[in-house]
Amino acid sequence: LELQVLTAHSWREKASKTFLKKNSCYTLLEVLCPCADAGSDSTKRSRWMEKELGL
Numbered sequence: 001l002e003l004q005v006l007t008a009h010s011w012r013e014k015a016s017k018t019f020l021k022k023n024s025c026y027t028l029l030e031v032l033c034p035c036a037d038a039g040s041d042s043t044k045r046s047r048w049m050e051k052e053l054g055l
Contacts, residue, residue, distance in 0.1 A: 012028065019031045 015032070016028050018029060020026065024031075
């Protein structure tokens with residue numbers, strides 16, 4: 001079981017490096033499944049954008 005957990009963590013890290021830009025406001029799930037509603041908090045993204053843009 002521990003090996004499977006380590007393998008899953010390794011895959012997630014590699015996928016994040018491949019598909020996400022540094023400091024992206026999107027989650028890996030949102031990038032891999034853009035049409036899926038993962039229950040993401042859109043206000044979280046709005047706050048992040050405001051912070052990044054200095055609004």
